[in-house]
Amino acid sequence: MKALRLEGLDRLTEVAIPRPSPGAGEVLIQTRAATICTSDLHDIRENPFGIKYPRVMGHEGAGIIAAVGPDVERLKSGDRVAVHPVLPCGVCDECLRGLGHLCPAMSHLGIDRDGCFAGYFVQRADRVRIIQDHISFAAGTLLEPSAVCLEAVARAGDVKGKTVLIVGDGPFGNMIARMTKKAGAGRVLVSGRTPYRLRMMPDGIGVLTGTADRFADVVILATGDADAVNASMKALRRRGRLVVFSAVHQPVPIDFFSIHVLEQEIAGACNDEDKIDEALQCLCDESLALEDVITHQLPFRNWQAAFALARNGHDEALKVTLIFD
Secondary structure, X not given: OEEEEEEEOOEEEEEEOOOOOOOOOEEEEEEEEEEEOHHXXXXXXXXXXXXXXXXXXXXEEEEEEEEEOOOOOOOOOOOEEEEOOEEOOOOOHHHXXXXXXXXXXXXXXXXXXXXXXXXXXXXXXXXXXXXXXOOOHHHHOOHHHHHHHHHHHHHOOOOEOOEEEEEOOOHHHHHHHHHHHHOOEOEEEEEXXXXXXXXXXXXXXXXXXXXXXXXXXXXXXXXXXXXXXXXHHHHEEEEEEEEEOOOOOOOOOOOHHHHHHHOXXXXXXXXXXXXXXXXXXXXHOOOOOHXXXXXXXXXXXXXXXXXXXXXXXXXXXXXXXXXXO
């Protein structure tokens, strides 16, 4: 089968490799769609998670079950499915606390397991969900992105009637804005740098131009830009909460005196706390229209153009999906 394998830093290569086989509790999925995530681009260029080469990339995938391994009962060959890429170990202290999404021993497609930028890939059956016929495979790739966006909204607390600012105009900022509005926020604003992406925000979402201080009950940081952190804190009103959704790799000085006197809070949002089924419901929710964030679908043979568009096309694209014949 054809696959996109990371051979070294910034060396993503198309290769022909054997088709994998499912083990106990696993399923083999024929890939029909796989979407490029911002984290894929970081992994290729910087490898922040220490991927051991070579590794087949990709973690936002959907397709058709081609075979099931022993001890798989809920799924069968021919099922249309979407996949969550994160595999908690199930036995560590965090998993036993119910925080499998924070498991220190987790596995992850495209990081320590071969991913879905390939004709076929394997995943544990409990992390796979059947999708209805009216959900496209491209939309199915948004299962895990939807789940992590739901986590960001959950970490914001009760947003009903509140003013929420999303800092970052990319696909995740777009999805979080939709979900925050759906959760009952009184006012949702987005700030960003790309006019095209700001125009892609759905109706009912405002755009913040310029700067404003102490107006937001909640700020959700959906960009890894270090400069955005303190701007986000300045936008928070007293007893406001900052949710750090995107990874900020550079050290950022924080004004703890202001946090003290304004009684502000900072909360992280990483992976998702058992939101896979809620995410599946979001894919079915026409009012959310999450598939709109997939602006481009390219055939697998055009993968180089697809990655170039995902990396450099912020003025014309949100999410870019590879379609497999």
